[in-house]
Amino acid sequence: MTSILIVGAGSAGCVLAARLSADPARSVRVFEAGPAFPTMGQLPYELLDPNSLPVGPESRLVWRYQGNLVRGKLIGGSGAINGSYFVRPPAADFAAWSSVAGPRWSFEAVLPVFCDLEDDRDFGWAPGHGVGGPIPISRTRDFTAFGAEFAQRCTAAGFPEIPDLNAPTGSDGFGRVPLTVSNGLRSGPAVTHLYPAMHRPNLTITGDTTVTRLLLRGNRVIGVEWAGGRTYADQIVVCAGAIESAALLIRSGIGPEAQLRSLGIEVVQPAPVGAWCTDHPEIGVEFPDDQPAEPAVPLEYVLEIDDLELRPYTRMFTPGLRRIGVALMHPESSGELTLASADPRVPARIDHRYLHSDRDRARLREGAALTADLLGRRIDPIDDAWLHTNLGTSQHLSGTCRMGAADDERAVVDELGRVHGIEALTVADLSIVPVPLRRGPQATTVMLATAIADHMVV
Numbered sequence: 001m002t003s004i005l006i007v008g009a010g011s012a013g014c015v016l017a018a019r020l021s022a023d024p025a026r027s028v029r030v031f032e033a034g035p036a037f038p039t040m041g042q043l044p045y046e047l048l049d050p051n052s053l054p055v056g057p058e059s060r061l062v063w064r065y066q067g068n069l070v071r072g073k074l075i076g077g078s079g080a081i082n083g084s085y086f087v088r089p090p091a092a093d094f095a096a097w098s099s100v101a102g103p104r105w106s107f108e109a110v111l112p113v114f115c116d117l118e119d120d121r122d123f124g125w126a127p128g129h130g131v132g133g134p135i136p137i138s139r140t141r142d143f144t145a146f147g148a149e150f151a152q153r154c155t156a157a158g159f160p161e162i163p164d165l166n167a168p169t170g171s172d173g174f175g176r177v178p179l180t181v182s183n184g185l186r187s188g189p190a191v192t193h194l195y196p197a198m199h200r201p202n203l204t205i206t207g208d209t210t211v212t213r214l215l216l217r218g219n220r221v222i223g224v225e226w227a228g229g230r231t232y233a234d235q236i237v238v239c240a241g242a243i244e245s246a247a248l249l250i251r252s253g254i255g256p257e258a259q260l261r262s263l264g265i266e267v268v269q270p271a272p273v274g275a276w277c278t279d280h281p282e283i284g285v286e287f288p289d290d291q292p293a294e295p296a297v298p299l300e301y302v303l304e305i306d307d308l309e310l311r312p313y314t315r316m317f318t319p320g321l322r323r324i325g326v327a328l329m330h331p332e333s334s335g336e337l338t339l340a341s342a343d344p345r346v347p348a349r350i351d352h353r354y355l356h357s358d359r360d361r362a363r364l365r366e367g368a369a370l371t372a373d374l375l376g377r378r379i380d381p382i383d384d385a386w387l388h389t390n391l392g393t394s395q396h397l398s399g400t401c402r403m404g405a406a407d408d409e410r411a412v413v414d415e416l417g418r419v420h421g422i423e424a425l426t427v428a429d430l431s432i433v434p435v436p437l438r439r440g441p442q443a444t445t446v447m448l449a450t451a452i453a454d455h456m457v458v
Contacts, residue, residue, distance in 0.1 A: 001202070005224060005233035006030045007211045007248065011442065012429040013239035014189035015449035019238075020202040020456065029204045031226065031231070032307020033244075034061060034073035035420050036207025047076070050084050050179065050186040051295045053315070063244070065347050069393060071241050075207065075320055076190030078241070078395075079442060083298035084179040084186050086137055086437040088114055090170040096435040101403045102415045104451070111168065113447050119176075120166070131267075134192045135446065136182035137166075140300040143293065146322060147300035150174075150312040153218030158349050165302070166443075167287070174303040176247050180442075181297065189446060211240075212344040213250035216268055220423040230361040232430035235424050235456075237417075239449070244339050246274045246400035249350045249412070254422060262340045269421045271412050274348075276402055279437045280394035281354040282327040283387060285371045285379070289322040307438060308367045310374075324375070326367035327394050329438040332357035337400045354391060361387060397443050401431040410434075417452050426451040 004020055006013050009032035021028040030036075038042050046052040047061075049370050055062055055070050061081060062070040072078035094107035103109060115130035121138040124131030140147070155161065170313035180187045195202055199412070215223040215230060216363040223232035240243045249255055253268030297312040303310040303385060307330035313323050335352040355361050366380045368390075373380045404411025406420050413432050419425045428449050430441055437444055 001027050001233070002023055002231040003027045003029070004235045005231060007236065008032060008077070008240035008244070008429070009075045009190070009205060009207075010072060010239060010241055011079035011189045011193060011232070011430065011445045012077075012449035013237075014079075014194040015235055015257060015446055016239060016428055016453045017203060018193040019450065019453035021197055021200050024202055027202050029231070030206065031209045031211050031224070032075055032205065033063075033210040033233075033240075034075070034207065035163060036075040036205045039198070040191065047074075047080050048185045048191075049110075050181045050297050051182070053083065053172075053298060063347075065243065065350060067350065067393065068354065069243075069350065069397070070395065071243060075097045075194065075205065076188045079445070080186070080190055081181075082188075082442065084181050084188075085299060085440045086164050086166075086178045086180045086443045087266055088136065088443050089437045089439045091168070093437050093439075097433070100408070100434045101405075104415055104455075107168075110451065113451050114443070117446060117450060123164050123166070124388060126164070126167075129166070132237035134196075135180055136187050136192075137178050138181055139178055140297060143245075143300050144190065144294040144296045144314045146294075146312060146314055148297070149305075150301055150303050150324075154414060155339075157374055159303060159305075161305075165304070167448075170304075172305050174301055177297075177299045177302055178296060179275075202442065207240065210344065211248060212251065214248065214254075214425070215389070216252065216422070219269065219421060221425040235426070237426045237428055239429045240274045241429055242397040242400045243337065243348050245427055245429055245431040247339060247344070247418070249273045249401065250339050251342055252345060254419065259338060263339060265342050269419070271420065272402070272410050274400050274414050276410050277335045277337055277350070277397055277399040278331065279335065279352055279354075279397045280327045280329055280363065281331060281352070281360065282325045282392045282394045283368055283390050284392055285326060285368055285375075285390070286321040286322045287375060287377055288320060290304075290320060302414075305367075305370070308363060308370075308440075310371060318410035325369050325392075325394070326364060326371055328360055328363055330369070330436050331360045333360050334399075342371075350397065352393065354393075355384070355387060394440070396437070398430040398433040398437065398441060399435075401427045403432045403434040416455055426452065426456070
């Protein structure tokens, strides 16, 4: 029996564990740094309530990093605590992706994967969609007053309504957000993939276990080290997310040579881990509103305008204020992840380098001005200082272990997530996405994990 060890039971890890363990000839074990609730019945209700975002300062279910970055630290990962937004990137993103990593990542190649995953309750019958897949997708029908007003203002401003934001042919306009919500419950990958597979005798989930280092023999990975000891396997798949996957590789001697030497880590395989990453900078445009917040999913509508996405958040982030997020979905600026210490207890550092590009600043100023016009309000002046004051993140970091050919100086893994120069080691999460994505990454993460699992040869 082939043994596979998966590091991380987040969105990608849940999908990989379920699909790989479907073959009884494989023994699959998953290590998760956060809690791994044994059954769905033991999940705290806040994890099933799509109106809840359990990421506040009191939450023990997240990793925290500088710059107000948070990531899910529990079975299901960020897919267990996010806003359930499940939107596909446009075809142009996959054209850019396939130009870097080959035709298996073209839109034509990944569309059937998206379709097979879907159980779209609104458009499953339509071309380019699916019905009967594991992931329920629906769109809000009963809107909050704020959501309904936003839609009215978009119509009055001349923006078309897009019935289906996941349609294969995308266009600008506003539309209802596709959500992974079923019967009023959040349905992240732990719910849709992992829990239905938990009964398999060849699948073991171990929570509260942080993997600190990969074990290598020459250029082959043979296991992992964790606080309680060492575990060996024939194949290791790292699914710890864009931050922790990169950090684990660097701590294991796979990373930029100068950084490894400065940290006192033996160089096993020089690789540009963390040298390139991207996220969606987001400007918060706030305005007074004394109406009480209504129970609702965080986003009912979004407005898409080329590489800008306007998000009317239904929840009050600040009492007495409403917020529209202006997110730049295809920034020119890219960032870098580094380690300050080889100690796994010291968080990685992420320098987003937001707003380094003149174009990025110009686009965000345009988006803020458009938002003000849409609301019939005035922001003056919308200059660089104002942008920096109101700058935030969409929490969509990707690309720290970038995919590409072996001769690509920025690539860490090949087209199937296999680490260049290291045998039996695969990375399969957002860290390997090689281009900025124009939509939130949850749908892409699940598609990516599915595609890699189905092509793994072990």
